[in-house]
Amino acid sequence: MPVQPFAASVRHQPPSTGIIDLRGEINAAAEARLSAAYTEAEGRNPPTIVLNFGDVSYINSTGIALIVGxxxxxxxxxxRLLVFGLSPHYQEIFQITRLADFMTVFQDETSALAGSK
Structure with a gap:
């Protein structure tokens, strides 16, 4: 399976949510772009940022550490930091690592946006 390089793009959902669409593999190589995307998302000072994992193919332990950061x-x-689009495997990882205790996990964008209000 070829490596999928990490990419992230930011959208804003008025009035108060930044959404970061994540793609590819979240590992050490993703650190700079992930941090830059988060900085861009928080630029409008939204009370909530949503991470979209729908197109993420792989997260290693360093990637989990970046998410903790x-x-x-x-x-x-x-x-508030909310997430959606996690595969069942990564939903389990978020439970095991207790990330799900600190950020709410939603199935899809619609429910995440409803939860951001």
Missing amino acids: LLARARKAKR
Whole structure:
């Protein structure tokens, strides 16, 4: 299976949510782009940022650590971090690592946006 390079793009859902669409593999190589996307998403100072994992093919332990870093940034700014689009495998990983205790996991974008209000 070929490596899928990481990519991230940011959208804003008025009035108060930034959405980061993630693609490819979240590993050490993703750090700079993931951080830049988060900085862009928080630029409008939304109370909620949503991470879309729908097109993520792989997350390794370093990738989990990067997500924990985003959670720390969000908590420091008193911002909610929500996620959707996790495969069943990564939903289980978020449960095992207790990430799901600190960021709400939704099945799809519609429910995540409803949960961001």
